[in-house]
Amino acid sequence: MRPETIAIVGAGRLGSTLALRLSDAGFKITEIIARDNPRSLAQGRRLSRSVKARTCIARRGTLDATIIWFCMPDSKIAAGVLEFARRDLRNKIALHSSGVLGSDVLAVMRESGAAVASVHPLMTFVQNSQPQLHNVAFALEGDQRAVRVAKKIVKALGGKPFPIRKQDKIAYHAFATMICPLLISLLAASEQAAKLAGISATEARVRMMPIVEQTLVNYKHMGAAASSSGPLVRGDTDTIGQHLSALVRNPALKRVYSALAQAALVYLPTRNRKAIARLLS
Ligand SMILES: NC(=O)c1ccc[n+]([C@@H]2O[C@H](COP(=O)([O-])OP(=O)(O)OC[C@H]3O[C@@H](n4cnc5c(N)ncnc54)[C@H](OP(=O)(O)O)[C@@H]3O)[C@@H](O)[C@H]2O)c1
Numbered sequence: 552m553r554p555e556t557i558a559i560v561g562a563g564r565l566g567s568t569l570a571l572r573l574s575d576a577g578f579k580i581t582e583i584i585a586r587d588n589p590r591s592l593a594q595g596r597r598l599s600r601s602v603k604a605r606t607c608i609a610r611r612g613t614l615d616a617t618i619i620w621f622c623m624p625d626s627k628i629a630a631g632v633l634e635f636a637r638r639d640l641r642n643k644i645a646l647h648s649s650g651v652l653g654s655d656v657l658a659v660m661r662e663s664g665a666a667v668a669s670v671h672p673l674m675t676f677v678q679n680s681q682p683q684l685h686n687v688a689f690a691l692e693g694d695q696r697a698v699r700v701a702k703k704i705v706k707a708l709g710g711k712p713f714p715i716r717k718q719d720k721i722a723y724h725a726f727a728t729m730i731c732p733l734l735i736s737l738l739a740a741s742e743q744a745a746k747l748a749g750i751s752a753t754e755a756r757v758r759m760m761p762i763v764e765q766t767l768v769n770y771k772h773m774g775a776a777a778s779s780s781g782p783l784v785r786g787d788t789d790t791i792g793q794h795l796s797a798l799v800r801n802p803a804l805k806r807v808y809s810a811l812a813q814a815a816l817v818y819l820p821t822r823n824r825k826a827i828a829r830l831l832s
Pocket residue numbers: 560561562563564565566584585586590591594609621622623624625627631647648649650671672673674675676677
């Protein structure tokens with residue numbers, strides 16, 4: 552067992568995977584702290600069973616762990632930490648994993664003696680999926696003592712810690728949102744384009760996987776420019792015009808197509824830029 556012991560506050564998507572991965576990496580999870588309602592407590596108990604921890608609500612928590620890791624939604628952190636105010640938190644570390652919020656949202660914990668940091672993993676956590684954290688980038692920001700300990704924990708998880716400045720967090724989170732939730736949004740919109748061609752969303756998902764996977768492999772090895780193909784690279788104005796006509800039946804989809812094509816004109820090698828830009832405007 553490692554010397555740091557950890558209490559997890561919030562047994563949701565991040566909290567559940569984090570607790571399991573920390574436990575796998577040899578950290579003792581002491582408490583899963585849930586809200587005082589049957590559903591939240593049941594969720595907490597399920598997680599506690601798999602990591603051999605206690606389940607409790609904040610005011611009953613012993614807080615005997617050296618680290619308290621807030622895994623509640625961003626909008627709940629500021630109010631959630633108040634439940635821990637006026638406890639003796641000397642020598643403790645308080646962490647949260649919001650991409651947007653700085654460590655200062657844990658100021659109440661700092662006032663009670665804890666060192667605080669934000670520790671944001673560039674990974675997606677959804678129900679029924681528990682990703683590995685190997686090679687995952689973790690953005691760290693906060694008090695020196697807390698960042699030092701968080702760095703050790705991230706390395707023990709196989710992750711890659713790096714410092715982030717408080718003022719850069721929001722732009723960084725916009726980046727994180729573009730590469731995951733908005734990538735899924737693109738795939739969901741693509742299903743609608745398939746629907747216009749008479750293909751169901753389920754069938755579209757099956758058919759698109761080989762090309763989506765190859766595109767990601769190309770991007771990984773060669774970068775964006777060398778992975779571009781299709782009518783924009785060829786400067787095929789007529790084809791793009793035909794696409795736009797076909798998409799008239801779904802105006803929202805046409806807007807998505809146009810916005811992404813406009814981004815390609817700016818960031819990727821394309822031919823006939825001016826003519827295509829006119830079509831898209
Ligand atoms: N999901 C991701 O992909 C991801 C990725 C990177 C970072 N994060 C960060 O991880 C954090 C958690 O996000 P999430 O997606 O895991 O949210 P989530 O699935 O909604 O889970 C949040 C959990 O916190 C609990 N909770 C809320 N208020 C609480 C309180 N006062 N005391 C104890 N537990 C409380 C909720 O319980 P109830 O269900 O009872 O409300 C729920 O179990 C956020 O800061 C988010 O920015 C998430």
